[in-house]
Amino acid sequence: MIRFLLRRAFSTLTVMLVLSVVVYLVFYAAPHDPARLVCGKGCDGVRLAVVRHKLGTDLPLWQQYWQFLHGLLAGRDFDAGTDVTHCSAPCFGYSFQTDQPVLGMITARLPLDASLAVGAAVVWLLLGIGAGVLAALRRGGIGERALTGVTLAGMAMPVFLVGLLLMMVCCGYLQWLPFPSYVPLTQDPLAWASNLALPWLSLALVMAAAYARMTRSALLETLAEDHIRTARAYGLGERRIVLGHALRGALTPVITLLAMDLGGLLGGAQLTESVFGFDGIGRLLVESVNTIDLPVVVGITLFAGFFIVIANAVADLLYALADPRVGLQ
Amino acid sequence: MSKSRAVAAAAGFALLAGLATACGGGAAKGSATAAFDPATCQGGTLTVLAQQGQGKFDPAELYTSGGGKVPTLVFRTLTTRDHTTGGPDGAKVVPDLATDTGEPSQDATVWTYHLKAGLKFEDGTPIRSADVKYGIERSFAPELPGGPPYLRDWLIGGEQYAGPFKGADLPSIETPDDSTVIFRLTKPEGDFPYLATATQFAPVPRAKDTGTDYQKHPISSGPYVVTSNDNGKSMVLERNPYWTRSIDDQRLACPDKIVYTSGLDSAVINQRLAASSGDDARAVSGDTDIDAGILARLNSDAELRSRVTTGYFGATQYLAFNPTVKPFDNPLVRQAISYAVDRQSVINAVGGSAVAKPATTFLPDQPAFGYTPYDYFPSGPSGDPAKAKELLAQAGYPNGLSITLSHATSQTDIGPAVAAAVQEALGKAGITVKLDPSADDDYGTRTQLPSSEPGFFISGWGADWPSGGPFLAPIFDGRQILTAGGNFNSAQLNDPQVNAEIDAANKLTDPAAAQRAWGQLDAELGKQAWTVPLYHPVYKRLVGKDVKNAYVSQWNGVYDLSRISVK
Numbered sequence: 001m002i003r004f005l006l007r008r009a010f011s012t013l014t015v016m017l018v019l020s021v022v023v024y025l026v027f028y029a030a031p032h033d034p035a036r037l038v039c040g041k042g043c044d045g046v047r048l049a050v051v052r053h054k055l056g057t058d059l060p061l062w063q064q065y066w067q068f069l070h071g072l073l074a075g076r077d078f079d080a081g082t083d084v085t086h087c088s089a090p091c092f093g094y095s096f097q098t099d100q101p102v103l104g105m106i107t108a109r110l111p112l113d114a115s116l117a118v119g120a121a122v123v124w125l126l127l128g129i130g131a132g133v134l135a136a137l138r139r140g141g142i143g144e145r146a147l148t149g150v151t152l153a154g155m156a157m158p159v160f161l162v163g164l165l166l167m168m169v170c171c172g173y174l175q176w177l178p179f180p181s182y183v184p185l186t187q188d189p190l191a192w193a194s195n196l197a198l199p200w201l202s203l204a205l206v207m208a209a210a211y212a213r214m215t216r217s218a219l220l221e222t223l224a225e226d227h228i229r230t231a232r233a234y235g236l237g238e239r240r241i242v243l244g245h246a247l248r249g250a251l252t253p254v255i256t257l258l259a260m261d262l263g264g265l266l267g268g269a270q271l272t273e274s275v276f277g278f279d280g281i282g283r284l285l286v287e288s289v290n291t292i293d294l295p296v297v298v299g300i301t302l303f304a305g306f307f308i309v310i311a312n313a314v315a316d317l318l319y320a321l322a323d324p325r326v327g328l329q
Numbered sequence: 330m331s332k333s334r335a336v337a338a339a340a341g342f343a344l345l346a347g348l349a350t351a352c353g354g355g356a357a358k359g360s361a362t363a364a365f366d367p368a369t370c371q372g373g374t375l376t377v378l379a380q381q382g383q384g385k386f387d388p389a390e391l392y393t394s395g396g397g398k399v400p401t402l403v404f405r406t407l408t409t410r411d412h413t414t415g416g417p418d419g420a421k422v423v424p425d426l427a428t429d430t431g432e433p434s435q436d437a438t439v440w441t442y443h444l445k446a447g448l449k450f451e452d453g454t455p456i457r458s459a460d461v462k463y464g465i466e467r468s469f470a471p472e473l474p475g476g477p478p479y480l481r482d483w484l485i486g487g488e489q490y491a492g493p494f495k496g497a498d499l500p501s502i503e504t505p506d507d508s509t510v511i512f513r514l515t516k517p518e519g520d521f522p523y524l525a526t527a528t529q530f531a532p533v534p535r536a537k538d539t540g541t542d543y544q545k546h547p548i549s550s551g552p553y554v555v556t557s558n559d560n561g562k563s564m565v566l567e568r569n570p571y572w573t574r575s576i577d578d579q580r581l582a583c584p585d586k587i588v589y590t591s592g593l594d595s596a597v598i599n600q601r602l603a604a605s606s607g608d609d610a611r612a613v614s615g616d617t618d619i620d621a622g623i624l625a626r627l628n629s630d631a632e633l634r635s636r637v638t639t640g641y642f643g644a645t646q647y648l649a650f651n652p653t654v655k656p657f658d659n660p661l662v663r664q665a666i667s668y669a670v671d672r673q674s675v676i677n678a679v680g681g682s683a684v685a686k687p688a689t690t691f692l693p694d695q696p697a698f699g700y701t702p703y704d705y706f707p708s709g710p711s712g713d714p715a716k717a718k719e720l721l722a723q724a725g726y727p728n729g730l731s732i733t734l735s736h737a738t739s740q741t742d743i744g745p746a747v748a749a750a751v752q753e754a755l756g757k758a759g760i761t762v763k764l765d766p767s768a769d770d771d772y773g774t775r776t777q778l779p780s781s782e783p784g785f786f787i788s789g790w791g792a793d794w795p796s797g798g799p800f801l802a803p804i805f806d807g808r809q810i811l812t813a814g815g816n817f818n819s820a821q822l823n824d825p826q827v828n829a830e831i832d833a834a835n836k837l838t839d840p841a842a843a844q845r846a847w848g849q850l851d852a853e854l855g856k857q858a859w860t861v862p863l864y865h866p867v868y869k870r871l872v873g874k875d876v877k878n879a880y881v882s883q884w885n886g887v888y889d890l891s892r893i894s895v896k
Contacts, residue, residue, distance in 0.1 A: 036814065037770075039474045045813070050471035050491075081472030082494050082540025098560050099385070099541050164596055172604040179601050179609065181590070277593035279562055290770075 008313045019305045023298045024065050034292035055096055093295030102299035109281045112182050117265035119196055123204035132215025155209030162202040163275035180276045199276050218250035252322050256315045263311025267304025365877040370583035370894035376608055378598045379615030382591040383561035387544035388528035389468040390475040394885040395526045404531035405550040407442050408522050412579040412891050415880025420697035420795035422522045430522040433838045437517040444508040449571040451549040458504040460532035466493040468529040479524050483514045517836035523794035552582035564589040580891035599623050605874040611895035612873040613888050619869045640868045640881020643693035644791035646742050648861040649819035654784030661724035663858040667706035669717035671754035675863050678746035688862035692851045697795035701848030703855050717758035729759030735783035737772040743787045778814045797847020806831050820859040
C-alpha cells in the first residue's frame, strides 16, 4: 500500500512537471503579446516595455519557468509597480491582469465546481445505474429499447442545448425554479440545491447515458458468469443475486469512469458554467486563454491535471476494494 | 465582443428561437404601476444582467465612452454626456463636476475648468482641483495601463510623463486654486470637452490611493459607492450619503442599490428579462441585444414590445482596402467593388434590418458626428453588378478578376457570414472572391499591422465620443499610421491636404462648425472609395416589467442606469 502511494506520488509529480513545461512552451511559441492586450490602444514602446516587465514576459522562457518553479516551492514577491505582493509557497503565480494570486482565484471557484460535479454525479449515478440495471434485466423488451433510445439521445445532446432548454421551460415558462445563480452551500442549503438542480440535471442527462450502457453490458456479462449460476442453483432470490452479487462485480468499470469524470469536472466544466452563467474554473480558463493570462492558464492546467491523476489513483484503490482479485501493484 | 461564447451555443440559440416563437408570449405579465415621477422614484434594487464584466474598476484603467454605463454611477468627471434624454441630444456634452464644458483659449490649446461648490467624496471630504489633477496623472502610470491614449498625445509633456507614483507631477495640468483646473495642450483640440467625459477625469484623493489595489474599492464622487466588487465580474453599488441631486443635475439615482451580474449567456439574459420573474422584473440588459427568438415574438406580444428600447451608437462596419496591395491601388477596382456590394444581404447576415441599417457614408448617420449624406457609388439595396462590370472593364479586367477577402473566424460582425454575403454579391459582378479566415486575435494583429495588412478585409469602427474627429482621424490621418501595430488607417493614406483639414477641424470649438467641417471631409474622402461602408448597427434591448424610465443613450448605445427607476 505504501509503495503504491509513493509510486503514485512520484508519477503525479512527473506528470505535473511535464504539464507545466508543455503549457509554458505552447504559450511562449504562440504569436501573442499579452502586454499589448493589457496596455490598450496606442500603447507605445516605452510604456509597452514597462508593462512587459511587470508581466514578466520580457525574460527568456527558461527564466520565466525557473521563477515559476521557485515560487511553487519557496514562494515569491510580485512587484506591481505601486506595491509589492508576497505570494507564499506553493505559489502558482500572480495574475497582473486581475491583481490576484492564481491559487486564490482557483480555490475561490472550487466550491462551485465541486458542488456541480458531486451533485451531478449523484444524479447521473442514480439515473445511469438505475437505467442500466433495468435494461439488463428486461433485455429485449419495449422498456429496454425505449431506455436505450433515451440514453442515446441524452448522450447525443450537448449540455449547452439541454441546459438552455431546461432553463427556458423550468425557469422561463413554468417558473418552477429560479434562473440558476450560485449560492454557497454554507450560506443557504436549500437555495444551493434549487439553484443547482438544473445544472445537475443537464450535466447528468448528458453523462448518464454512458453509465447506463456500461452498467447494462457489465451486468449482463457478470450475470452470465459461473458464480451467478451457482448462486441461482443455491436458490438465492433474483433481487439478492442482482444487487448483492452481480452488480458489485459489474460496478468496477463504472467506478473507473466515475473517478475520471469527477476528476475532469473538478478541473472545470466550461460549457455547463457558461450556459448557467457560473463563474467557475472552466470559465476562468477560457477567459484567461483569451486574455493570454499565462499564470492563470498554467495554474488551472496543473490543477486540473492534478485532479485527474488523483482521481485515477482513487479509482485504482476503489477497484481493489470492489474486486478483491485486483491488487495494488 | 464575446469571443468566449462557444460558437456551438449559436446552435442552441437558433433552436430556442423557434421554441420561443411557438410558445408565444405567455410568461410575461403586464405591469400595472404608476407612471414615472423623478420625485418619488427612489427605492428598490436594480439588477443589471450582462455578458461582459466591468474589468478593473479603476478610473485610470477603464476605457469608456462618455463615462460608461456603470462607471458614471461612481465616478463624476469634469464633463459628461447628456444623461437626461434618449434622443439625439444625448450625444451632447454637458458639465458634470465643472460649472461649464470648459473655457478654451483663442486657439483651443488651453482649457480652463471651475469646479462646482459643495462637491464631496464618499467619505465627506471636499473634492478639490488637486484631486482631479491627481486622477489624471495616475492614468499616465504604466502600472495602471488600459485607458485611452488621448491624454498622452494632447497634454504638454504627456509623452514622457510616467505617472505620480515616482513622485513627479505633470506641470501642464495647473491648479491655481482649489476649484480651478487648467490644461495646456500641445495643439488645438476643440474636442477637449468630449475627452473630459472619460473616467480619467474623475477626482482621486491621493491619500486614499492604493495603487493597483484602488480598483477594489475606488473612492466615489458619484451617487453610488462600491460595496462589493468581485474583480468587476459582479458588483454591488449602494447609495453615497454625501451625494445629492442638488449638486448633480444629470443623475437621478432612483434605485437604492444596483447589482451588476456578468458572465451570463446572451440567450439566458433575454429569457430572464422576457420572463421577468422575481428580481428579474427589476432588471435591465447591460450589453445584450434582443435575439432572433425575442424579435420573432414582438409582433404578437405587445407587452414584450413595450419593454424593448431602440438605441444608436455611432459605429460603422465597412470593407477596408489596402491600396499598397494590387489591384486595390486602382480606384476603378475599388469603385467597382463599391457598386457590386449587396448591403441588404450583409444586413441579413448580421440579423436583419432590426439590428442594422445600410450605410453609404463612413460617418454614422447622427448629426453629432457631422453626418452629411452621400452615395457616390449607388448600388441600391442589392448591388449593381452591371455597373461594377463596366468599371472593371475600364480598369482593364473585362473578364472579371480574382481577389481575396480576409475575415475573422468568430460568428461576429467581422465573421464568415458577412464575408459570404460579400463573396456572393461580388461573384455576380464577375469578381471571384477567395475567403481568408483567421482567428480573432490573430485577425486583429494582422489587420492592424501595416506590414502584414491584407489587401481587402472586413472591419468596423466606433468612436470614443460622438464627434467627427475621433471617427475620421484614426482612419484617415496620415500621421496616425502606426507601423508597430494598432493601426486603423487601413488605406495607409497620408494626404497632406486631408491632414491639414483634420488639423483645421480640430481647432474648432463650436460643435456646429466642427460638424460641418467633419461632414465635408467625410464626403471628400468618400469619393476616393478607401472603404465600402456596409451598415450602422442598431441596438435593441430589453428591460424587466417593473423597470421605468429606461432609455438607451445615443452617446454610447447603452441604458442610462443613472435615470432608471424600479419603483
